Structure formats: structure tokens, C-alpha cells
Amino acid sequence: MNLLIDSLTMVCLALGCFLGLTGGIGIYRLPDFFTRLHASSVTDSACAFLILFGLALQAGWSLVTIKLGLVFFFLVLSSPTASHALAKTALNSNQQPLLGREDKR
Amino acid sequence: MHDHLILRIIAKMFIPFILLFALYVQFHGDYGPGGGFQAGVIFASALILYTLIFGLETAMRVVSPTALRILAASGVLIYGGTGVLCMLRGGNFLEYSMLAATPLAGQHLGIFLIELGVGTTVFAVMVMLFYGFSGRKDPSS
Numbered sequence: 001m002n003l004l005i006d007s008l009t010m011v012c013l014a015l016g017c018f019l020g021l022t023g024g025i026g027i028y029r030l031p032d033f034f035t036r037l038h039a040s041s042v043t044d045s046a047c048a049f050l051i052l053f054g055l056a057l058q059a060g061w062s063l064v065t066i067k068l069g070l071v072f073f074f075l076v077l078s079s080p081t082a083s084h085a086l087a088k089t090a091l092n093s094n095q096q097p098l099l100g101r102e103d104k105r
Numbered sequence: 106m107h108d109h110l111i112l113r114i115i116a117k118m119f120i121p122f123i124l125l126f127a128l129y130v131q132f133h134g135d136y137g138p139g140g141g142f143q144a145g146v147i148f149a150s151a152l153i154l155y156t157l158i159f160g161l162e163t164a165m166r167v168v169s170p171t172a173l174r175i176l177a178a179s180g181v182l183i184y185g186g187t188g189v190l191c192m193l194r195g196g197n198f199l200e201y202s203m204l205a206a207t208p209l210a211g212q213h214l215g216i217f218l219i220e221l222g223v224g225t226t227v228f229a230v231m232v233m234l235f236y237g238f239s240g241r242k243d244p245s246s
Contacts, residue, residue, distance in 0.1 A: 074119075074122070077115060077118065077119070078115065078119065081111060081112065081115040084111055084112075085109075085112055088109075
């Protein structure tokens with residue numbers, strides 16, 4: 001049982017770290033504002049969920065798990081809102097997304 | 106004025122929690138991480154979020170600049186007053202052990218009052234700075 005929980009934690013943490021890293025690389029590599037926002041915001045929620053879930057598995061049923069759950073709740077509400085605000089502000093200030101294939105632009 | 110529906114709803118949901126967290130940081134500062142300065146900044150950030158979403162005039166109706174000036178001054182007054190109170194009770198300036206019957210209780214009370222003063226002043230000054238900058242007219246327009 002312990003081995004199962006430990007390996008599940010490891011998988012969750014590794015996947016979460018991978019997603020977080022992907023988001024970071026995406027912000028660095030993608031061409032314009034909207035694709036960068038996409039890279040960070042899409043990976044952000046899953047990354048946070050996986051890492052917090054892994055930590056909660058290690059904590060077991062305790063107060064720490066409830067606190068991690070609360071952190072997850074606030075993250076799930078606030079990070080899409082932040083992305084929404086950024087995207088809306090960019091559109092309102094006439095930032096156009098890049099469209100079409102890279103070689104035909 | 107745009108109709109930021111999502112932002113307004115999320116902010117309304119979050120501002121009470123931010124205020125609650127600020128109070129936790131304030132009053133739990135002697136046992137856990139935190140203290141007056143951090144609590145003041147978090148408390149101010151809740152009001153700044155409110156200002157960003159509902160506008161400067163609305164926020165100034167919630168906490169007026171006059172009230173902020175009074176708060177900023179009274180925070181310093183609490184800090185200095187605690188120090189002077191220690192002197193009046195026969196210790197040095199800010200010697201908390203003199204504040205209560207036993208030195209331990211005195212230390213507790215002293216750090217509590219000091220942090221309260223710091224938090225009040227930091228909150229008021231942060232919001233005042235924000236009001237000052239956001240109330241400025243754009244010189245290019």
C-alpha cells in the first residue's frame with residue numbers, strides 16, 4: 001500500500017513538474033502574446049492540480065490535506081481569471097493574434 | 106467603463122478571504138511566519154484589487170483619504186505610545202517586559218501592540234500611495 005502511494009506520488013509530481021516546465025518553455029519559445037498566454041494558462045491548472053494531489057497523497061487524511069485542497073480551490077478560481085483578464089486587456093488594446101502558417105505570414 | 110463581469114465576481118469572492126488571510130498573518134505573526142508589515146501589505150492589496158475593479162471613486166467612498174491619513178498617523182502613535190508606556194511603567198523605551206504583571210505576558214502584549222501599529226501604518230500608507238498614483242491625470246492626454 002505504501003509503495004503504491006509513494007509511486008503514485010512520484011508519478012503525479014513528475015507529471016506536474018513536466019507540465020510546469022512545458023509551460024515555461026512555451027512562454028519562452030512561442031511567437032506572440034496569445035500563444036504564450038495559452039501555453040502558461042493551460043498547463044498551469046493541471047500542473048498545480050498534479051503537484052498538490054501528489055503532496056496530498058503523502059500527507060494522508062489530515063489538516064494538511066484540507067489546506068492543500070483550499071490552495072487548489074483558490075488556484076483553480078484565480079489562475080483562469082488572471083489569464084482571462086490578460087487576454088481581454090490585450091484584445092482591448094488592439095493586440096492581434098498571429099494567424100496562419102508560419103511560412104505564409 | 107467596461108463591464109468586467111468575471112473579474113467582478115471573482116474579486117467579490119476573493120476579497121473577504123484576502124482580508125481574512127491578512128488578519129491571520131497579523132495576529133499569528135508571533136507564532137508563525139508573518140507580522141505587521143506583511144499583514145498590512147496583504148490588507149492593502151485587497152483594497153487595491155477592489156480599486157482596480159470598481160474604480161477609484163467607489164474605493165474612496167469605502168476608505169476615504171482622510172481616514173487613511175488618520176490611520177497612518179495612529180499606527181505610528183500606537184508604536185510610539187507602547188514605547189512610552191514601557192518607560193512610564195519603569196523600564197526602558199520599548200522594554201515589553203514591563204507592560205504586564207509577568208515579563209512573559211508583557212512580551213506577548215508588547216509585540217502584539219507593536220505589530221498592530223506597524224500593520225495599520227503600512228496598510229494606510231500603501232493605499233495612500235496607490236490612491237495618489239492612480240488619481241493622477243495623464244499628462245499626454
